[in-house]
Amino acid sequence: MFIHLDEVYYTYNIDMPFETKALKNINLEIQKGEFIGLIGHTGCGKTTLIQHFNGLLTPTSGKVYVEGIDTSKKGIDLKSIRRKVGLVFQYPENQLFEETVYKEVAFGPKKFGLPEDKIENRVREALKMVDLDYNLYAERSPFSLSGGEMRRVALASILSIRPEMLVLDEPTANLDPQSRNKILSEIKAIHNNFGITIVLVSHNMEKIAEMVDRLLVMHKGEIIMDSSPRDIFANHANDLLQVGLGLPQVTQCMYELKERGKKVYTGVLTVDEAAKEILSRMKSPTVSRK
Amino acid sequence: MIEIENLSHFYNNQNQRDEIIALDKVNLEIKKGDFISIIGANGSGKSTLARHLNCLLLPTSGDVWVNGMNTKDPDNVWKIRQEVGMVFQNPDNQIVATTVEDDVAFGLENIGLSRKVMQERVDWALRVVEMEEYKKCEPHLLSGGQKQKVAIAGVIALRSSFMVLDEPTAMLDPRGRKEVLHMVKKLNREENITIIYITHLMEEAAEFDQVVVLDRGRIALRGRPQDIFLQVDILRNLGLDIPQITELAIKLNKNGLDISPSTLKIEEIVKQLCLYI
Numbered sequence A: 001m002f003i004h005l006d007e008v009y010y011t012y013n014i015d016m017p018f019e020t021k022a023l024k025n026i027n028l029e030i031q032k033g034e035f036i037g038l039i040g041h042t043g044c045g046k047t048t049l050i051q052h053f054n055g056l057l058t059p060t061s062g063k064v065y066v067e068g069i070d071t072s073k074k075g076i077d078l079k080s081i082r083r084k085v086g087l088v089f090q091y092p093e094n095q096l097f098e099e100t101v102y103k104e105v106a107f108g109p110k111k112f113g114l115p116e117d118k119i120e121n122r123v124r125e126a127l128k129m130v131d132l133d134y135n136l137y138a139e140r141s142p143f144s145l146s147g148g149e150m151r152r153v154a155l156a157s158i159l160s161i162r163p164e165m166l167v168l169d170e171p172t173a174n175l176d177p178q179s180r181n182k183i184l185s186e187i188k189a190i191h192n193n194f195g196i197t198i199v200l201v202s203h204n205m206e207k208i209a210e211m212v213d214r215l216l217v218m219h220k221g222e223i224i225m226d227s228s229p230r231d232i233f234a235n236h237a238n239d240l241l242q243v244g245l246g247l248p249q250v251t252q253c254m255y256e257l258k259e260r261g262k263k264v265y266t267g268v269l270t271v272d273e274a275a276k277e278i279l280s281r282m283k284s285p286t287v288s289r290k
Numbered sequence B: 001m002i003e004i005e006n007l008s009h010f011y012n013n014q015n016q017r018d019e020i021i022a023l024d025k026v027n028l029e030i031k032k033g034d035f036i037s038i039i040g041a042n043g044s045g046k047s048t049l050a051r052h053l054n055c056l057l058l059p060t061s062g063d064v065w066v067n068g069m070n071t072k073d074p075d076n077v078w079k080i081r082q083e084v085g086m087v088f089q090n091p092d093n094q095i096v097a098t099t100v101e102d103d104v105a106f107g108l109e110n111i112g113l114s115r116k117v118m119q120e121r122v123d124w125a126l127r128v129v130e131m132e133e134y135k136k137c138e139p140h141l142l143s144g145g146q147k148q149k150v151a152i153a154g155v156i157a158l159r160s161s162f163m164v165l166d167e168p169t170a171m172l173d174p175r176g177r178k179e180v181l182h183m184v185k186k187l188n189r190e191e192n193i194t195i196i197y198i199t200h201l202m203e204e205a206a207e208f209d210q211v212v213v214l215d216r217g218r219i220a221l222r223g224r225p226q227d228i229f230l231q232v233d234i235l236r237n238l239g240l241d242i243p244q245i246t247e248l249a250i251k252l253n254k255n256g257l258d259i260s261p262s263t264l265k266i267e268e269i270v271k272q273l274c275l276y277i
């Protein structure tokens, strides 16, 4: 087991007026090589939860183990945990601090002791993965970039570490649609080719449905569902809406057909699946075709 | 009315010899009451364009006129900022006060209103955004969508007639997205506020009356969403895409169903499909 959370509670500002119980009784096991999606309304605790995966936060009560190491224990090697578990922050501007894009992406590998002559290659490789032209961007200041460009630099600066687990907090929020598709397929490829464990936090139901094997749904600090995306989207639409979430557009379309008395399967996750389902349900294909 | 004439914007870059051409002779006219979305690849110039509309940036060359006032004239800056309100992506960075009503009032403090008028404006703005019951609430307890509605209330309290929203839903959950979209529609239809809405979500852009597509600092396309989203290959080449529902409609159409390939919304496709299933 890679990550194990045992009865984890986390409270911000304990005993202060703004005390917030952000996590309540979280029990979670993540195996090596899983591809997990994490969804939930804003403020439900997603960011707080994933910060426990690399020891950035430690529980108010309960335990978090990363490869068996208790992250709350004094004197543990946090650096090695941070190298194993790479976290891409939700707001990239909070993650960037170097003068140039090159230094930013080189920072991790350097900190973890990669020899100088290997670093440039790492930087080139990582920038390529996020579709930034090395020659145009390496010497630019991260703070003079557009929102989407900043987001890519933040991603590249984690990819360059080559962690064993990648935790991505809304990684595609400011990306244009083609870049979003490209970067997500890069992430899928890293997962497939190197067995890297992925946790993807996202509000994009279409992409979550299409990509992940296991889906966690959070609500007010708790994990309320833990199942396959097909099960969750096919059978729990109402619960999702109740907690501020939604369905992929094509799944929504099936639900609305069903509501009008049409016999269709609601568990479709992609455009292809939806088209197939609709074509197989047609009253009389010969008459209704144009 | 906003008139953008031959607007170019170059950024100087310290670490690089070349200047970055963020906008390249853009011409665009935005009429009172327009309901426009702006889409474009990362770096295509959307935020730069937005910042020109309320004097956060000034033209390298060309002009921007807001209700006849040139943004280059320093005397106009405050009038223009009052006319053109901005809402940004990160809901947390926009909140400054410890209660919702103080937050909405904050922007009004510099424009010399009486206490009473100010309170009326705040109440009105919170009523319009459907947040009046939260007026004494601490903003940090609100959901992302509610925080954005408070930011929107702050703009309309100034009686701005133009509102520019730069990826206002990028960080929001599906409910928050719906709330913000519902709100800008309402402001446009009921209060006749002009909306200029930047987004990377194609299904959101499809909800507007017009779509402007930026490409490397130039306007590549402008039109009704029904017409824009038919141009699938062009859009994909520009880093963009079409809504998932439109993709489904096109696929079904290719399979011989009489479904319009410019179907943009779920209710439209459901209506058409009911004839077949």
Ligand SMILES: Nc1ncnc2c1ncn2[C@@H]1O[C@H](COP(=O)(O)OP(=O)(O)OP(=O)(O)O)[C@@H](O)[C@H]1O
Pocket (backbone or CB within 6 Å): A143, A144, A145, A146, A147, A148, A149, A174, A176, B011, B012, B013, B020, B021, B022, B040, B041, B042, B043, B044, B045, B046, B047, B048, B049
């Ligand atoms: N302060 C700045 N200094 C230098 N260059 C900048 C600055 N801000 C933006 N740029 C550059 O200008 C171009 C346009 O940026 P802009 O922020 O307008 O893009 P955008 O369309 O809003 O992109 P995104 O979708 O990523 O938000 C980009 O190439 C960007 O790198």
Ligand SMILES: Nc1ncnc2c1ncn2[C@@H]1O[C@H](COP(=O)(O)OP(=O)(O)O)[C@@H](O)[C@H]1O
Pocket (backbone or CB within 6 Å): A012, A013, A020, A021, A022, A040, A041, A042, A043, A044, A045, A046, A047, A048, A049, B140
């Ligand atoms: N640094 C912080 N200090 C105090 N409260 C916080 C802090 N970060 C988050 N919170 C609160 O904890 C709760 C969970 O927040 P968060 O983990 O950011 O949720 P999500 O990522 O799902 O939007 C929210 O109520 C939020 O306001």
Ligand SMILES: [Mg+2]
Pocket (backbone or CB within 6 Å): A043, A046, A047, A048, A090, A169
């Ligand atoms: Mg978060």
Ligand SMILES: [Mg+2]
Pocket (backbone or CB within 6 Å): A146, A147, A148, B046, B047, B048, B166
């Ligand atoms: Mg931008």
